[in-house]
Amino acid sequence: MEEKLTLFKNRKRFGIEKNIDIIFKNTALVLSSFVAIILLGIILVVFFQSFESFSRYGLKFLVTSEWNPVKDEYGAFTAIYGTLVTSFLSLLITIPLGVGTAIFITEDFVPKVFREIIGSFVELLAAIPSVVLGLWAIFVMEPFFRAFFVFLHNFFGWIPLFSTEPTGRNSLLAILILVVMLLPIVTSIARDSLNQVPKKLRNAAYGIGASRWKTIFSVILPAALSGIMAGVLLALGRAMGETMAVTMIIGNSNAFSWSLLSPGYTISSMLANQFGEADGSQVSSLFYAAFVLMILSLVVNIFAQWLVKKFSLKY
Amino acid sequence: MNSLYYQKRLSRNIGDKFFTSLSIICALIAILPLIFLVTYILYKGGSQITPELFTLEPNPPGDDLDAGGINPALIGTLIITTIASIIAIPVGVGGGIYLAEYSKGGAFSRFIRFGVNVLAGVPSIIAGVFIYALIVSTKILFGSMYSGLAGGMALSILMLPTVIKTTDEGLKLVPNELRYASLGVGASMYTTILKVTLPSAFRSIATGVVLGIARAAGETAPLIFTALFSYYYITGFGDLFYEMGSLAVLIYNFALEPYDAQNKLAWAASFILVLSILSVNIFSRILAAFTEKTKRV
Numbered sequence: 001m002e003e004k005l006t007l008f009k010n011r012k013r014f015g016i017e018k019n020i021d022i023i024f025k026n027t028a029l030v031l032s033s034f035v036a037i038i039l040l041g042i043i044l045v046v047f048f049q050s051f052e053s054f055s056r057y058g059l060k061f062l063v064t065s066e067w068n069p070v071k072d073e074y075g076a077f078t079a080i081y082g083t084l085v086t087s088f089l090s091l092l093i094t095i096p097l098g099v100g101t102a103i104f105i106t107e108d109f110v111p112k113v114f115r116e117i118i119g120s121f122v123e124l125l126a127a128i129p130s131v132v133l134g135l136w137a138i139f140v141m142e143p144f145f146r147a148f149f150v151f152l153h154n155f156f157g158w159i160p161l162f163s164t165e166p167t168g169r170n171s172l173l174a175i176l177i178l179v180v181m182l183l184p185i186v187t188s189i190a191r192d193s194l195n196q197v198p199k200k201l202r203n204a205a206y207g208i209g210a211s212r213w214k215t216i217f218s219v220i221l222p223a224a225l226s227g228i229m230a231g232v233l234l235a236l237g238r239a240m241g242e243t244m245a246v247t248m249i250i251g252n253s254n255a256f257s258w259s260l261l262s263p264g265y266t267i268s269s270m271l272a273n274q275f276g277e278a279d280g281s282q283v284s285s286l287f288y289a290a291f292v293l294m295i296l297s298l299v300v301n302i303f304a305q306w307l308v309k310k311f312s313l314k315y
Numbered sequence: 316m317n318s319l320y321y322q323k324r325l326s327r328n329i330g331d332k333f334f335t336s337l338s339i340i341c342a343l344i345a346i347l348p349l350i351f352l353v354t355y356i357l358y359k360g361g362s363q364i365t366p367e368l369f370t371l372e373p374n375p376p377g378d379d380l381d382a383g384g385i386n387p388a389l390i391g392t393l394i395i396t397t398i399a400s401i402i403a404i405p406v407g408v409g410g411g412i413y414l415a416e417y418s419k420g421g422a423f424s425r426f427i428r429f430g431v432n433v434l435a436g437v438p439s440i441i442a443g444v445f446i447y448a449l450i451v452s453t454k455i456l457f458g459s460m461y462s463g464l465a466g467g468m469a470l471s472i473l474m475l476p477t478v479i480k481t482t483d484e485g486l487k488l489v490p491n492e493l494r495y496a497s498l499g500v501g502a503s504m505y506t507t508i509l510k511v512t513l514p515s516a517f518r519s520i521a522t523g524v525v526l527g528i529a530r531a532a533g534e535t536a537p538l539i540f541t542a543l544f545s546y547y548y549i550t551g552f553g554d555l556f557y558e559m560g561s562l563a564v565l566i567y568n569f570a571l572e573p574y575d576a577q578n579k580l581a582w583a584a585s586f587i588l589v590l591s592i593l594s595v596n597i598f599s600r601i602l603a604a605f606t607e608k609t610k611r612v
Contacts, residue, residue, distance in 0.1 A: 017503055024505035025417055031409030032418075035430045035479065038472060042437065042445045049448050100341025109335060118346055120600060125349045127526075127596045129533025131563050132585045135570045136352055139578070180348045187345060211327045213334040234436070241438020243536035244563075248570060268440045268536070275447065275540045290444045294437065301436035305429065 043294070050288035052281060061288055067254045069278075074285035076267065078256045080292060083266040086171060086246065087239035090178035095232060097179070098186030102228075103216060105187075106194040119191065126184035134248030137177045142169065142249065145176070149261055164259040169251035171264035177245045182235045189234065193227025194220060226311030233304035237297045243268040267293040353589070360586025363579050373546055373565065373580060382569075382576035385584050388560040390549050391463060392588075395542060395561055396532045398467025403474035404524060411482025411520075416508055428483075435476035442472040443537035451541055456556060463559030466542025470531045477530070481523025485516035522599045529595040533588055535563035544568055562588045 053061065053074065064075025101122065105115045149166035156162045197220050205215040221228075251263025252273050267289050278286055322328065371384030410427070418424030446469040451460050489512045497507040513520075543558040544565065562584045569581040 013503065021503045021505050024508075025413075028409045028413035028417060031406050032411075032413040032424075032427050032479075034406050035410060035427055035434055035475065038475070039430050039434050039437075041449075042441060042472075045445055045448045046441070097341050097344055100338045101345040104338040104342040107338070109339065118342055121346050121349055124593060124596060125352075127529065127533075127592050128352065128589060129535065129563060129592065131533070131535040131566045131570075132356065132589055133352070135566055135581055135585055136355065138570055140351075140355060180352075183345050183348075211331050213331045214327065216334075237436045237438075241436075241440065243438070243440045244567060248567070268438060271440050271444060272536060272539055275444070276543070287444065287448070290441060294441050297436055297438055297441075298433060301433055304436075305432055 046287055046291045046294060050284055050291045053284035053288040054291075056281070057285075057288075061285070062292065065254065065256045069280075069282050072281055074282070074288075076270070076285070076289045076292065078254050079265045079267045079270045079289060081256070082171065082250070082264040083240055083268070083293065083296070085260075086174050086178060086250070086264070086266055087236055089260075090175045090182060090239055091232065091236055093175070093179045094182040094186050094235065098183050099190050099221075099228060101183070101187045102190035102194055105191050107212070107216075119188075122184050122187050125180070126188070129244075130181060130242060131244040131248070133177055133180060134245035137173060137245060137249040138169075141176065142173055145173065153261055160258040161260050164257060164262040166261040169249050169263055170261050171250055172260040174246045174250040174264070174266070175260070177249055178239050178242060181242060181245065182239055185235045185238060186228075186231050189231025190224070190228045193224040193231070196227065197223045226307060229311075230304045230308045233300055233307065237300040237304070240300065241268055241293065241297050243272050247272045353593070356582070356585050356589050360582040360584075360589075363583035364586065368583055372548055373560075373569075373577075375546060376569070376572045376574050376577045382574075382580040385562065385565060385580060385587075387545060387548055388562045388565040388584065389587070391542070391545070391560040392532055392562045394549065394555070395463050395466045395470060395538070395559060396528060398464060398555075399470035399474055399531055400524075400528055402468065402471035403478050403527075406471075407475050407478025407524075408482050408520070411479045411486065412508060412513070414479070414483045415486035416504075416512065431476045431479050431483075434472070435480070437472075438536075439473055439534055440536040442469045443539065443541050445469075445472070446537070446541045459556035461541065461543040461558045462556045463542050464555050466538045466559060466561070469537035469541045470534060473534060473537060474527045474531050477527035478524055481527070482516075482520050485519040485523065486512055488519065489515050518602070522603050525595060525599050529592045533563055533592055535561075535567050538564050539567065 057064075057074065061075055062080060063077050065077040066073045066075045067078070068074070101118075105119050108115075146166065149170070149172065152162050153164070153166055201219050201223060202215055205219045210218070246266055247269035250266065250269055252265060252269055253263035254265055254270075255262075257264070271286055271290055271293075274282070275286055368384045369389065370386055372387055373385060374381060374383040376382075414424055414427060418427075446465050450456060450465045450468065451462075454460055456462060456464055493511055493515060494507055497511045498504070502510070538561055542561060542564070545558040545560045549559070566581045566584050566588070569577040569584075572578065
């Protein structure tokens with residue numbers, strides 16, 4: 001009896017071990033809540049820093065395009081317009097290209113080895129730093145497209161989008177470099193969601209006599225649509241926040257113009273350009289612009305997550 | 316009888332051919348920029364590589380034809396990325412452990428997972444703006460303003476979501492039988508995690524973390540007004556509290572200079588940056604493919 005009792009006593013955990021266990025768990029808990037703290041911190045800090053500018057200009061900041069540190073007048077319309085135009089137009093070009101590439105990778109047009117090589121090539125494109133893409137855009141892409149832009153202006157100059165004489169860096173180049181950056185995102189997410197469509201659906205469609213592309217358009221793409229949409233929204237968020245490549249190629253001019261062939265501005269390029277040297281109420285106005293950018297990308301990202309949850313495949 | 320044979324002229328077959336070629340064209344357009352880009356950087360940057368590049372300071376633009384080297388920027392990138400890793404990896408792995416091992420899918424863990432995804436989507440320049448407001452403009456770090464330390468902190472914000480996600484997903488893939496077995500023989504929770512589940516998920520976590528570090532090494536936007544740039548050698552520990560150069564910011568600054576010598580230096584820095592990032596990516600890809608194969612057997 002005595003012996004059994006000691007055995008039982010020894011089987012209890014030591015106090016220290018128990019404490020370590022509790023400490024370990026709580027440390028992990030604290031570390032995981034860091035994410036929430038940082039996220040809230042970012043939102044609060046940017047909001048409070050922009051408060052001065054916010055109370056002075058209110059929502060007028062969003063629709064005026066005066067940006068004059070000398071007269072202390074600030075409005076971010078040009079930058080906001082530039083952000084939206086470059087991101088949406090680049091997405092418009094990227095979606096067909098990316099989805100087309102994803103279909104090419106998931107169908108069996110060429111042997112699997114080649115498709116895998118192309119797939120990983122496209123993913124490697126995502127790993128190239130955006131500042132290097134900007135360097136490439138300045139020295140390779142801009143000279144390459146110059147003749148094409150002159151042609152665009154000469155023949156389509158009556159369209160407001162091409163109404164200015166192309167002189168070096170401009171918004172259209174920023175759109176093109178964004179396409180290069182977004183392609184890997186859209187392609188890899190579209191490929192993953194196309195791969196997740198069950199084989200049964202394809203076999204059923206083939207079985208009732210549908211051709212390959214009839215199957216793709218009527219069965220496979222609709223089934224993968226939610227995933228593709230989420231990928232597109234993620235790419236949109238990335239395009240809005242993309243800084244370096246765009247800053248280097250867009251020309252950084254606050255003069256508003258409808259033309260894509262004239263230099264432009266985005267919120268992030270404005271931040272990159274002016275933040276270092278700004279002082280006084282300009283800093284607050286820049287924080288206001290940063291706040292607008294953050295809200296835009298938060299809305300897009302949250303909507304993307306909601307879309308994934310709401311419409312994820314249920315086969 | 317005819318209907319049993321493939322008929323080229325049928326509209327469905329013509330349509331199929333058309334769309335097939337369209338998707339092939341899409342794939343070509345998607346990979347052409349990469350091939351152009353990588354070959355151009357390797358050709359243009361590779362031709363600038365000299366031994367002095369790795370040992371000299373860059374000369375301030377404009378005063379002479381010789382641009383010097385990129386030694387401070389190279390060391391600076393290593394230091395800033397290391398600082399970011401030192402902050403982000405423990406926090407991220409710890410947070411991932413909580414999400415995967417302790418949380419029971421309640422409101423808190425769902426909120427954190429949601430927050431991780433949102434934080435991953437925050438534009439990188441916002442991380443820089445945040446650190447500027449929090450650390451640079453307040454001079455909270457012993458009175459220093461722009462510093463390598465602040466730059467590392469900004470980068471760690473970008474790395475954190477990646478590290479948490481890969482830890483969380485890596486741990487979730489570990490079969491529950493391993494946990495039951497460990498707890499069943501009397502191991503405590505922390506022993507189970509540290510000795511059983513973390514080691515068996517180590518490879519997938521390490522792959523994700525390394526990819527995250529590689530991505531952070533090329534980030535520029537968070538650094539341009541936190542770490543700023545410096546032309547001078549990094550000589551000691553105290554330099555952490557002063558402006559610090561990095562390859563990414565060097566490329567940005569020197570690409571916009573009108574001088575050819577500085578532009579060439581930017582290409583050389585791009586060569587080193589791209590080569591190291593791509594080789595890390597390819598290596599971890601091969602490693603991941605290799606582990607997948609061994610698991611299946």
